[in-house]
Amino acid sequence: MNDPALSRREWLAAASASAVAALVKTRADAIDALGRQVLAPTDPALGHVVTVLGTRAPGEQPRRLLGPLELSSQSYSPLHLLDGIITPADLHYERHHGGVPSIGAADYALLIHGMVERPTVFTLGDLKRFPAVSRLNFLECSGNGKLGFDQHAAPQLTPQQIDGLFSTSEWTGVPLATLLREVGVRSGASWLLAEGGDSAHMDRSIPMEKALDDALIAYAQNGEAVRPEQGYPARLFLPGWEGNTSVKWIRRIEVTDRPTMTREETSKYTDPLNDGTARQFSFVMDAKSIITFPAYPWVLPERGWWEVRGLAWTGRGRITGVDVSTDGGRHWDAAELQEPVLPKCAVRFRHLWNWDGGDAVIMSRAVDETGYVQPTFRELAAARGTRTFYHTNNVRAWRVATGGAVTFEPGALA
């Protein structure tokens, strides 16, 4: 009964179904003397033994895509190659202002001072001793999606190139609120300055309200120690907020009564508006979604049923719905949201589409629990102008051409 050989009748029955016949690959060693397809025999040789650390299959080598190296600078997660919501740590996007410093665990220290009763230096061991929290959260660079807001962008762009400064991990750390209770925040304190230990001294001002809400000093990512490029040994992590506020290699937190107005939040990380003013502080990442399949560079080999798959997220809590259009925005259908739908976390959405083989434009639109709806290009441009390159969360679209080639459709107005 364990014999893998099939009866002749079973094989003929299988072969008679044209759909099956089309699927069965012909290989020299997979045809027997009677001309029947046979399964490849199992290699009788023992496979390789267990290893202390696994490696990927030779044919599966997902990679981050490097941005301009003169900026030292950024790498993009391969969104079009990933399923589910988790990003493997070695594929998590990067954005550095001064490269990745080498900081040993024993050399690490976090000073909290300023408007506090007890200025304190915490070692890594101290941080790990406090009650911990683990959460699945996305992280997104506020500059993610520039090309998605560019009407002149090339059509040969992948989801990785458009929105790959976005990744999701399980983050573990100590709530910043715990540490602030330890040091005793003085009356009148309302902001923090968070400073990193990299050569750029990356620093951002954070409102006390966020620090006391869900901010972590995170030392673990997907179970293991935070990776060097993610802030090893420890980083600030602010769920749902623009990535660079989650200061990596965090070495100093100064409690203040006002924002410090660092270079990173004046010359950078403000959003210029059409009237010549700028939007400052645009901390929260608004609801957004992108279809990751079908998308460039995929080619649909045939008409028929395909599952449109993508990612949606919002910094304001939970995604409550994703609508998908397959006719350029004239009609929208509710996509299925893959459980669990967690706050400030990527959600995988799925929508079955019966492609008729003709030219089609497909797009997705996320809605979150605050009622916020992912804007169109036109809506976002009207609100912010077109000179901004932060928080460009407008609807993304893909064109599926007759023949199945998929390309990016910039500036979709639907």
Added chain:
Amino acid sequence: MNDPALSRREWLAAASASAVAALVKTRADAIDALGRQVLAPTDPALGHVVTVLGTRAPGEQPRRLLGPLELSSQSYSPLHLLDGIITPADLHYERHHGGVPSIGAADYALLIHGMVERPTVFTLGDLKRFPAVSRLNFLECSGNGKLGFDQHAAPQLTPQQIDGLFSTSEWTGVPLATLLREVGVRSGASWLLAEGGDSAHMDRSIPMEKALDDALIAYAQNGEAVRPEQGYPARLFLPGWEGNTSVKWIRRIEVTDRPTMTREETSKYTDPLNDGTARQFSFVMDAKSIITFPAYPWVLPERGWWEVRGLAWTGRGRITGVDVSTDGGRHWDAAELQEPVLPKCAVRFRHLWNWDGGDAVIMSRAVDETGYVQPTFRELAAARGTRTFYHTNNVRAWRVATGGAVTFEPGALA
């Protein structure tokens, strides 16, 4: 305001707190001319630039632990080094019966035949085209925890050695129910035979009810392609069931009207009982928990508050509670369960413990939504005898000795 230097008064205030003074490390380059502690200056050199694939910090090199290599055979996840619930794919435990075969994506095929209307061969592309499901689920070898059920086990055992044949991933694949609808299951069919493409031809019988419930043919793990040692290109995945039923490198599913009674489910993977009979089929992994900190080889450096941390899971749905005892089982307190608590998935539990510095035995006890309570050694021995080495989910205990050294406490009877 961005100057990291502290005022002399701030430093003196900090230094006067003995707890702080104990934390501040003395380094030659961290004492200024006035003898004051100063933060290590940031290295002015640019850190390393972005990379296509990240690597771990030099000081953080978690590894699987290899079992006896003559069995070819098993490797254990480093549970004592992990936070949260996710296991990085390269640290996911392994159990092979014939080593890891090398199967290319293009060579992969899954045949479903037997009591079906349309025997069909599915390529990997076919499997990926069907509507997909992603889920966070644990996987556990039914032989996990043998040493946890051994009254003569050595005290120098880590959580990795005791229960490291346990890992958690986000798995993505096509529901087996979808494929069975495609091939048309014939009336009277009630079981499947699932067979792997490894040199051991690993095969197990699966009831149709499970196949139609939540079984997947999984091709992705934590976002990326399933790793070779986890069944690349595709494996059966049966949430909550003993690991070897989730047949890796799945190449053939035969629909039957009875269990096939393969070697793997007669000479192996049955549980011998005291009366000379054996329990067959013991598919479901019952509720279990283990404290991962403090545990061997950790040493608590001082008395006071410590967070007891561990993992709990059940194959029967959701964990509803974990109780922790710090006095050898006389008193139990409800631990905090880290959200999200997902079905058939690891749950991180946490419990604050004020260690008085004396000898203590700590243990955890999981309860699931069916009301099942993780048994003591004595209860499990009474139900199954002591000759079984599958499904040994009895309560695990650790002894924290005066001085802080933690060792495994075998055969805890509480």
